[in-house]
Amino acid sequence: MRKPESKKNQRYVNIFNDMGADWEAIVNMHDTEKEAEFIANIMPKRGIILDLCCGTGRHSIALSKRGWTVVGMDLSKSLLALAKPRMKRARIEFPLVRADMRFFPFRDNLFNGVVNMFTSFGYLPSESEDALSLLEINRTMRGRGKFLLDLANRDHIVTTFREREWADFEPFYLLEKRSLDLKSSKLASQWTLIHKNTCRIDSIQHTVRLFTVTRIEQLLNEAGFEVKEVYGGYDKQEFLIQASRMIVLAEKLA
Numbered sequence: 001m002r003k004p005e006s007k008k009n010q011r012y013v014n015i016f017n018d019m020g021a022d023w024e025a026i027v028n029m030h031d032t033e034k035e036a037e038f039i040a041n042i043m044p045k046r047g048i049i050l051d052l053c054c055g056t057g058r059h060s061i062a063l064s065k066r067g068w069t070v071v072g073m074d075l076s077k078s079l080l081a082l083a084k085p086r087m088k089r090a091r092i093e094f095p096l097v098r099a100d101m102r103f104f105p106f107r108d109n110l111f112n113g114v115v116n117m118f119t120s121f122g123y124l125p126s127e128s129e130d131a132l133s134l135l136e137i138n139r140t141m142r143g144r145g146k147f148l149l150d151l152a153n154r155d156h157i158v159t160t161f162r163e164r165e166w167a168d169f170e171p172f173y174l175l176e177k178r179s180l181d182l183k184s185s186k187l188a189s190q191w192t193l194i195h196k197n198t199c200r201i202d203s204i205q206h207t208v209r210l211f212t213v214t215r216i217e218q219l220l221n222e223a224g225f226e227v228k229e230v231y232g233g234y235d236k237q238e239f240l241i242q243a244s245r246m247i248v249l250a251e252k253l254a
Contacts, residue, residue, distance in 0.1 A: 047112030
């Protein structure tokens with residue numbers, strides 16, 4: 001098994017690792033139960049499901065409550081630390097594994113399915129490393145296993161692009177300043193967090209690679225998957241060019 005690269009090549013994780021509880025406040029604004037119900041309706045319940053980039057474990061917990069056998073994996077130490085009390089409060093237990101998505105610490109043909117939610121794919125330093133993570137998913141998945149990949153739709157971001165936006169979360173205000181590089185297909189963001197109680201200001205920068213449905217299907221095909229469905233949202237709506245989400249259901253080729 002390949003060994004992870006040095007820390008300087010893992011800088012993509014810093015936004016999530018450094019934000020910790022602030023990131024939890026952001027994801028708590030999402031309808032986790034609706035997203036989990038969507039997963040449950042299209043993914044196989046049998047066997048073991050990997051929640052890849054599980055973060056604070058919100059989807060893993062919701063699926064475990066439904067009787068699924070789940071393993072959560074993330075590179076962020078701080079987010080995994082937040083997942084543990086969430087599991088305890090929910091009276092749910094499942095394995096949490098800290099690992100790099102380019103180098104899975106799992107044997108071949110282990111999982112019946114893999115889910116990767118909320119645009120956590122595309123932060124690796126290069127597209128070739130994104131492709132490497134897809135190969136690891138394929139390697140550890142059983143034949144005809146299902147892979148659910150939830151991404152922001154590049155075409156929607158391009159057509160609705162706004163350079164600045166404000167958001168109000170319970171513990172802080174967030175100002176997001178963005179730049180969009182169409183040539184490299186990257187969205188760079190600078191987040192300024194103004195904490196309400198202390199007036200402390202934090203600044204965080206991150207960059208995510210964006211994909212068209214054509215490009216992501218090509219990458220999946222090259223990694224040994226066949227795209228079965230593409231959805232435009234968590235109500236299983238049809239994927240259209242203006243859809244904000246691009247949720248891809250792929251199957252490992254036998």
